[in-house]
Amino acid sequence: MTPQILRYFHPVLSARSLRKRPVRVTIADHPLVLFRDAAGRPAALDDRCPHRRAPLSQGKVRADGRLVCPYHGWNFDTAGRGRSPSDPLMSCNTLAYQVVERLDHLWLANRETSLASFPVPGWESFDFAGTLSILVHAPLELTLDNISEDEHFPFIHTTFGCGEDELPDATFEARVFDDYSEASYGGPQRSSFWAPLGGVRAGDQFYNRWYTRFDPVRSVYTFGWHDHASGVERPITTRAAVFLIPETAATTRLTMFIFLKIKPGPYHSLRRIMHFFARTIAYKELKRDARLIESVADAPKTIRGMRLTRFDKAVVYNRRLLETVYWGTTEHAPRTPELPQLETSESSDVLIG
Numbered sequence: 001m002t003p004q005i006l007r008y009f010h011p012v013l014s015a016r017s018l019r020k021r022p023v024r025v026t027i028a029d030h031p032l033v034l035f036r037d038a039a040g041r042p043a044a045l046d047d048r049c050p051h052r053r054a055p056l057s058q059g060k061v062r063a064d065g066r067l068v069c070p071y072h073g074w075n076f077d078t079a080g081r082g083r084s085p086s087d088p089l090m091s092c093n094t095l096a097y098q099v100v101e102r103l104d105h106l107w108l109a110n111r112e113t114s115l116a117s118f119p120v121p122g123w124e125s126f127d128f129a130g131t132l133s134i135l136v137h138a139p140l141e142l143t144l145d146n147i148s149e150d151e152h153f154p155f156i157h158t159t160f161g162c163g164e165d166e167l168p169d170a171t172f173e174a175r176v177f178d179d180y181s182e183a184s185y186g187g188p189q190r191s192s193f194w195a196p197l198g199g200v201r202a203g204d205q206f207y208n209r210w211y212t213r214f215d216p217v218r219s220v221y222t223f224g225w226h227d228h229a230s231g232v233e234r235p236i237t238t239r240a241a242v243f244l245i246p247e248t249a250a251t252t253r254l255t256m257f258i259f260l261k262i263k264p265g266p267y268h269s270l271r272r273i274m275h276f277f278a279r280t281i282a283y284k285e286l287k288r289d290a291r292l293i294e295s296v297a298d299a300p301k302t303i304r305g306m307r308l309t310r311f312d313k314a315v316v317y318n319r320r321l322l323e324t325v326y327w328g329t330t331e332h333a334p335r336t337p338e339l340p341q342l343e344t345s346e347s348s349d350v351l352i353g
Helices: 140-147 164-169 271-295 310-326
Strands: 010-014 023-027 030-036 042-046 096-102 105-109 127-136 171-176 180-188 205-214 217-226 236-248 251-262 342-344 350-352
Touching: 010 023, 010 030, 010 236, 023 236, 030 105, 127 271, 140 217, 140 236, 140 251, 140 271, 140 310, 164 180, 171 310, 180 310, 205 310, 236 271, 251 271
Parallel strands: none
Antiparallel strands: 010 105, 023 030, 030 042, 042 096, 096 105, 127 251, 171 180, 180 205, 205 217, 217 236, 236 251, 342 350
């Protein structure tokens, strides 16, 4: 059965990873095979031969671009039309999918999904700096929780944001809409080995503004710095689009697309070096997130019973939108998503009852 979530485009594989041999990818526990035809165009089919369910990803691509099953030689074109060598008149078609190659990645959806719905993570005045992809051994729900809050920054991340002492005074706001949420976080930048490379100084005001959408699941962060006294922006602003792809019930792939906006001047002339540093820092920080998420992978998926703070408002919102928009059968959530009751304690924590 085709995963319902493939009504949305998902980035499933680095484009450079697909060459002459087919490659298996998994989404929502559903195996698919990617391959390139004779002209080098990417295609995707179910990774099960309709004959005896053999994995087509273990086969090969012929010179004419047809994918050959390794078991009995049945072969398929990019539209899933099959031929049986032993019975050429037999109908042996399989399900085919739509594949789009953009931003160094292969994006997969059902064939009927409109290209107008493609979640293009690109913005005017921002340069594309590269991609990262990490497999997290944790369910989608727990992975989403991590990317929905900034309270962990002083403890998990070493580069951006305020330190532990400044956390009580950090600003935070979250809002929810029909089918997405948005949040903002800010505070003084702590000392960091990497920060001066981008013209950032300890004490600068750090800000992180992001939104989370569910067609598919992704958070887009825009963060930067400005001088605390004058308000002058520092030379570099970063935008990172992080896609969450549920490969199985117990694993989630984090794929990040990185963009930089660099002011004219010495940093702009070094933008390729800045792109390299941005990828290096992002990979290090994404790995830190992955390790933390995996440490709670065996926790219950439910948020009921958790003691939550003001920083966790987006966690509550996003859990509901994940259920109603992404996993649901409708394209949009209710206008006012019904949230669990919040009980505020004297310490300003909230308990999800």
